[in-house]
Amino acid sequence: MLCSVNRTPISDLTDGQQVEQSFRASDKQLRVNRQGGKYIILKLTDRTGTVSGMLWNADEIIFDSFDRGDYVHCVGRTQIHNGALQMIVTAVERMDPSEVDVADFERFDADQSQRLLARLSELLGDLHNVHLRRLGQAFLCDDSFMQKLELGAAAVSIHHAYPGGLLRHTVDMMELCALVGPRYPQLDTELLMFGAFLHDLGKLEELSGEGESTYTDRGQLVGHIVIGIQMLGDKIRELGSAGEPFPSDLRLQLEHLVVSHHGQLEFGSPKLPVTLEAVTLHHIDNLDAKIESFTNIIESDISADGNWTNYNPSIGRKLWNKRD
Missing domain, CATH: 2.40.50.140 (Nucleic acid-binding proteins)
Known part of the structure; x- marks a missing residue:
């Protein structure tokens, strides 16, 4: 039974x-x-x-x-x-x-995943920058990569910590970049969007994809930022082998978006954001993660006062919890 x-x-x-x-x-x-x-x-x-x-x-x-x-x-x-x-x-x-x-126990939503994969393909396929579009296609055509992305979590805890969470986080961020970028003509919106696509891909190797997420040995020893840079380099080399060289200056811009997206050295970024796109990407990443994690706190809180959560030491405050 x-x-x-x-x-x-x-x-x-x-x-x-x-x-x-x-x-x-x-x-x-x-x-x-x-x-x-x-x-x-x-x-x-x-x-x-x-x-x-x-x-x-x-x-x-x-x-x-x-x-x-x-x-x-x-x-x-x-x-x-x-x-x-x-x-x-x-x-x-x-x-x-x-x-x-x-x-x-199955937390993976296959229908939602298919919708998100279709949206990701649309966002990458609609890029006007031919080099970014070809690079995006190289990722999309990698069946092993796409299977991992479909199931991958964005974290062990805190935010998007469930199968398919990384895909959800990635697509949401790309759509936010597509909305924010045109508001500021000084930003390269497509570069910003591609940075959102790349920024956490290393988590596919940093975290175990089996069952609930835990850190792999590679994740513990190397970390998702370095792994993400390696994944980017591998795909650019594939393009070069196919006779489609990738501009070195564009590669530098993408690498900087990945290594600086945590925003601060003490939060794990090897470099502080120094381009407008990197600064923007960090704040969009932080926004999406904070809304998700704070929502989780509100939904999991059991409080005697219906308008407020209890004090949460991890964020140093109570949160408003009135649902009218």
């Missing part, structure tokens, strides 16, 4: 609820407290959302009994912590995939 019977979706869990059901363990960390006791922090997910889990008095045997991405059966009780629901887990056991209804 599938364990999805009488299963409560994460979005419907409430404070003080006794829980005995399946989840996907998208992440786990074994930690030690000041007294030397060990505990496990869990990230439990289903198709409706994510809830943090705390398993006290744990050990390596429990920690090693399941892997990230496994389905697990958890026993515990929910409570509110810093305005968000979490679960105090008293037991966790790995489940075989045959024991769950995969539809309860």
